[in-house]
Amino acid sequence: MNAHIEKVRSRGASMRARWDSMPRQVRWVALLALIVFLYLLPNRWFYINLWYFRTMESDMATVLFETAFFVLLAVGLNVVVGFAGLLDLGYFGFFAVGAYTVALLTSPESRFDIGWPWLAAVPAAVAVTMISGVILGGPTLRLRGDYLAIVTLGFAEMIRLYASRNEGIANGQRGIPQIPHPVPDVKGSDGQSLFGVVDARPYYWLTLTIIIFVILGVRNLTRSRVGRAWVAIREDEDAAQIMGVPTFKYKLWAFAIGAAVGGLSGALFAGKQSFINSDSFQLTNSILVLAAVILGGAGNIYGAVIGAFITWYLPEWVRGIGGALGLEINVAEYRILIFGAVLIVMMIFRPQGILPNRRRAAEFADRRQEAAPTEAST
């Protein structure tokens, strides 16, 4: 068993080594090509040629938006679960807080009725979720063990239960309608606002852009003392403390950053749907994001991206393929069931995820030294 894991680990490592050993320019060009591809993808004239890749039963742009959105959630949760090793089961609670903050600040139907534009409400939503993360994490992160999992689970349920009360500011099932779409001043070629009801492409592009920035930010953090502190805490919290890591501070940062990304996703969601109610936030979604992170490889940014992509896009794609073959395969309905099974299989055969936690081989200097290893005389 262990030998098997070892083998798998080394295979993951060799995949990584191959990517790392490519010249820097090649890697940049490959990455750039991928990004261009992703921006082109929702256009009909583009994906129509990719018959094997597109979703046939549902609108490609909408599926892409949902996938991108899910990827964003996974990237945020990965900071908390993957890097800092904190089990956050109530991530969707932050998502809900972000969505409701935007709804309350912007909708003319909200109790506040202050009618902020969407764009102004986004920073507020991020700030509010970050603060709620700090309030929640402050007392809990001082403790070890499973408290955090329980507290975050309770938090998400609390938010959901409060939101479902008809008397509360969240309006329960009736929800909050008429949330403005993002940036109405940006007009498309037809003179209509770019962010409308029908076309999901602008939302996808917006989400993709946000993902790129969030990934850049997370990447910068993980390749600094902050990321080292997170991984050290995940690996051995006591040893980290004794080596001078202020563990509480960095755990709180991880938690707050995760919460902020969750809130940002919520703000996006509210802006796209323009209506939210208590049914929009189910516990299963929390679990699904967590499953995506673990599936992709906790502690690896791109692993989380791939995990989320598989968790969201693949079921839609399979449905399309089934439709083309005249079958009714609605994988999306069984998402939870299937991913439960996949996760169990993964835990057995590839516990580190699809793309394992990438501990980069430092900088070129190290790699050169590695190339000619001189065994230490002991």
Place this chain on the structure above:
Amino acid sequence: MTDTVPDTTAPAKAPPREALLEVDHVTLRFGGVVALNDVDFTLYKGEILGLIGPNGAGKTTCFNAMTGVYTPTQGEIRFNGQRISGRARHKITQMGIARTFQNIRLFPEMTALENVMVGADAHHKTSVVSALFRLPRFWKEERSGRDRAHDLLRFVGIARPGELARNLSYGEQRRLEIARALATSPTLLCLDEPAAGFNPAEKDSLLQLIRKIRDTGITVLLIEHDMRLVMGVTDRIVVLEFGKKIAEGLPAEVRDNPAVVAAYLGVPTDAA
């Protein structure tokens, strides 16, 4: 609880030296177990002090009390005259106490270099914001931390900085722990059985390493079961048995001390 009065306590004729660490009548209980019983000794700047005693004597517990893992039930520990009990562990590290662990506790999924850089970060000031936006301080500290980590890895003799800690050999892992501790720029380095599981050749090179560390001006507190190593490298020795200090003095004095001989009778001196 044994209440045997130490029959011989031979304090070294203390020259006018500066105290670095004072363990002041420290008692530490775990429920009914008295792990440290009124232990009292002083560590002077620049020396190598050996802390020895049979298994379960309380040596590791003593380290834990010094690094803030446990708080003494009675008594206190002072470092440079400042009380350390009650301070956060990372603050104690920043004050200048570093340690290694008897059971290796590296960060296995981090590279050797990163392990050491975590130690170097103990004195870094880069904030989350400056790491996020890669402000000048980030670059400056990242570069100096990396250089320092490379130097320390070379110093302890680890040739593969990019290797994951979990893939290093046992001996390398032990030495990596020393490098990581040194990276926190300590004035006091506490080594908990650094030679456990080493062959004679490895022990010799470790002995050289400890001397080299002392020569850089760092005070060393060494827990070790191998008498030859302890006698060869330490300036003074404190002996614990059942949580009590039973002897203190120069290596030669301690070796001939009847209480120490009795404590070790029937106890293998080399538990490695």
